[in-house]
Amino acid sequence: MASASPPSNFNCLPNCGVCCNLVSFHPMGFDSLFDRIQRDPIKFLYTKDGVWPITEDLTCCFLSKEKLCAIYESRPPICVLFGTIPKHGCPFLFPDGKPRSEKQRDKLLQEQEEHVKRLRENIKEYQERYRL
Numbered sequence: 001m002a003s004a005s006p007p008s009n010f011n012c013l014p015n016c017g018v019c020c021n022l023v024s025f026h027p028m029g030f031d032s033l034f035d036r037i038q039r040d041p042i043k044f045l046y047t048k049d050g051v052w053p054i055t056e057d058l059t060c061c062f063l064s065k066e067k068l069c070a071i072y073e074s075r076p077p078i079c080v081l082f083g084t085i086p087k088h089g090c091p092f093l094f095p096d097g098k099p100r101s102e103k104q105r106d107k108l109l110q111e112q113e114e115h116v117k118r119l120r121e122n123i124k125e126y127q128e129r130y131r132l
């Protein structure tokens with residue numbers, strides 16, 4: 001995610017950030033990252049997975065205008081791993097860094113869109129359930 005370079009030949013496309021949607025952060029470490037926020041969250045949800053900074057368009061609050069990660073060295077493990085494991089495939093690159101076909105790219109982008117849609121629904125449901 002966002003120019004991450006996980007431990008493999010995988011290197012993100014420059015200034016991409018396409019997969020940088022909402023992620024959760026450990027509440028203990030999150031405070032120290034606060035001054036590096038790039039997009040104002042509209043609220044913070046606290047769940048068993050950690051703190052979720054919710055932005056209007058569900059883009060990660062640490063993604064800069066230039067599509068770079070503002071907390072690159074401290075980004076969550078999922079961001080380090082993203083693209084390198086089948087469960088979290090990059091729409092553009094294989095785990096070995098080779099480019100995907102257009103067909104695969106479109107399929108994965110579509111899946112990502114659906115993921116964001118589900119996130120939006122889950123957040124809404126969570127807020128309604130806990131009256132947040």
Ligand code: SF4
Nearest residue numbers: 002012013016017090
């Ligand atoms: S979509 Fe792929 S290339 Fe772009 S930031 Fe995410 S993992 Fe990197």
Ligand code: SF4
Nearest residue numbers: 001002020060069079
């Ligand atoms: S923490 Fe960084 S790499 Fe992870 S989603 Fe946010 S901007 Fe992208």
